[in-house]
Amino acid sequence: TGELAADGGLARLPFDAAVVLCGNMVEAVLPAPPSASVLESAERVLNCKGMSVVPGLIEGHAHPSFEDYVETTDAGDMPPEEGVLHTVRNCSRLLQAGFTSAFSAAAARVRQDVVARNWINAGYARGPRLLAASPEICPTGNLGDSSALHQPRQSFGLVADGADEVRRAVRLCIREGVDTVKINIGGDLVPNNLLNADRTDMLSAYGEAEVQAACETAHGLERRVAAHCRGSNDVRLALACGVDVIYHCDFAANDSSILDALQQARGRVFVGPAVGLMHALAPDVPDVKLLLDAQCRTYAELRRRGLRIVVGGDYGFRATPQGTNANDLVHFQTYFGFSAEEALVSATRVGGELMRLRVGQLRPGYLADLLVVDGEPWVESGALLATEWSEQVRTPGIKAIVQDGVFVRNDIWSV
Known part of the structure; x- marks a missing residue:
């Protein structure tokens, strides 16, 4: 009692x-x-x-395969065997932190989430009920592609250019057992994306044909699509092509028609700011401070319009250690005007709807x-x-x- x-x-x-x-x-x-x-x-x-x-709490933007990352290449530098062990360990940390379910927003490699999910489901390891994600399918030069012409490097991305390559990447990930396909429509490494007082938006990296190819292929194989979308046009493309989970949406408030479209789609889509990493980096990185300021404007408006907003703040970097994921509940109140009650709703009932399981209530x-x-x-x-x-x-x-x-x-x- x-x-x-x-x-x-x-x-x-x-x-x-x-x-x-x-x-x-x-x-x-x-x-x-x-x-x-x-x-x-x-x-x-x-x-x-x-x-x-x-x-039990529900992580809506989990990265259980991310371990103490500082650079994007840390994912590729870690051997796959250690990567799987860290993924299983981080799932245990999530459960210890009170997260009984988790929707992964991307894995470092194709099978890292998949293996952890299978081991948890088989009872070999403890962790949240996990929906496994693909790596971040991205175009050349975008977030997830850390190579240079003279020096190939691996990251947490799976590079695919053009609609045909995107379809192949989606099929490969689904063949290997993922529950969710992640694509980076926009990102943080597109040329000329340095933010300043005059540049108040970010460029898209994928075009409509590539986003449409990802969504048609994944939906045809009964999988959902999550997308990294910072710029306003990223969000527009995600909505037009049928993306199911739209992360970040930082500059959506730049265009009232995009906010209107998100509101009209609120029964179909979920959104998530991933504010934890922004909070951690903003004091020292001017670009991130501008992103966080934009995010505050957007999510205050999305809250007012009744969007389903999930917690989960890109935990798994050195600045955002695994296990501190519940900090998002406080960040939602600090930055977006949520009450503690509303933040709890996002971390439970809304997360349960995202999981499509009878959890969160x-x-x-x-x-x-x-x-x-x-x-x-x-x-x-x-x-x-x-x-x-x-x-x-x-x-x-x-x-x-x-x-x-x-x-x-x-x-x-x-x-």
């Missing part, structure tokens, strides 16, 4: 409740105190009085993924944040983590 955020979206006010789990499902959410018959029939009872029960018939928290995270997010993350992720405010009906961690009562 304890205070309960009833559905991850606080469709009703928190109330004293008993959450009844049966196997890996939520069987009932009953007013407290539970009846004698409920207590007598329970195999185990966990007394959470004075605490809160909320759905505490309702009968939903999967039993939940957190017991010492605090009221719909009022103040601090109880969900990690305080250590080097070897083991420590979240003192999270007293228990349940995934699929099983305690991952329980600091309340020894089960």
Whole structure:
């Protein structure tokens, strides 16, 4: 028993409740105190009085294969065997941080997410329910392509130029088992993209034919497409071609017609700012400060228009260590005007819709993924944040983590 955020979206006010789990499902959410018959029939009872029960958190822009990156070439410099081990380890960190599900936004190599997902699903490793992504399919010279004419280098990209090469890259990634195809419509390395007071937008790297080829191929094989879109034209192309998840959207607010189109598509698309890395880098990198300023304008407007906005801030760089992912809940409040309650909704119910699983809400018939928290995270997010993350992720405010009906961690009562 304890205070309960009833559905991850606080469709009703928190109330004293008993959450009844049966196997890996939520069987009932009953007013407290539970009846004698409920207590007598329970195999185990966990007394959470004075605490809160909320759905497990959901990472909407995860990079579990990214480990302490400083340069984009760090992904290619890491041997694939070590890369897989780091991916599995980072999945464990995510779960320790309270993220019971994760939607990957790109993998360092084609099979890194896939292998981690398969091992988690087989019970060989612990981690969130993971939807595996491809590397970032990108054109020559864009984010993900770190080569120079005299020096080929690998990164987290899969270079494909022209519609035919894009189709082949999408098919290859799907053949190898990805759930989501990631494409970089825009990026951070397109020539002449240095931002300043006079340049307040960014250039697209892919054209419509290439984006259309990616979406048609992936959708035809029943996979979704996520896209890296910083410039306003990137977002326009993503919407026109049917991209399912549009990340960043920094300069969408430059054009009210794009905001209108996003609003019209809000029942189909998800968006995510990936603000964590922007927050970490902005104080020292002027370009990033301009990006963050643009992002603040855009997401304040997208929040007002009711877009489905997911948390997940490009964690996995040295500036954004794996395990600190819940910092996004605070960033949403600092930069975009969210309340703590709205940030919790993005990290639970909206994330569940992105996963297309019965997660992110505490309702009968939903999967039993939940957190017991010492605090009221719909009022103040601090109880969900990690305080250590080097070897083991420590979240003192999270007293228990349940995934699929099983305690991952329980600091309340020894089960």
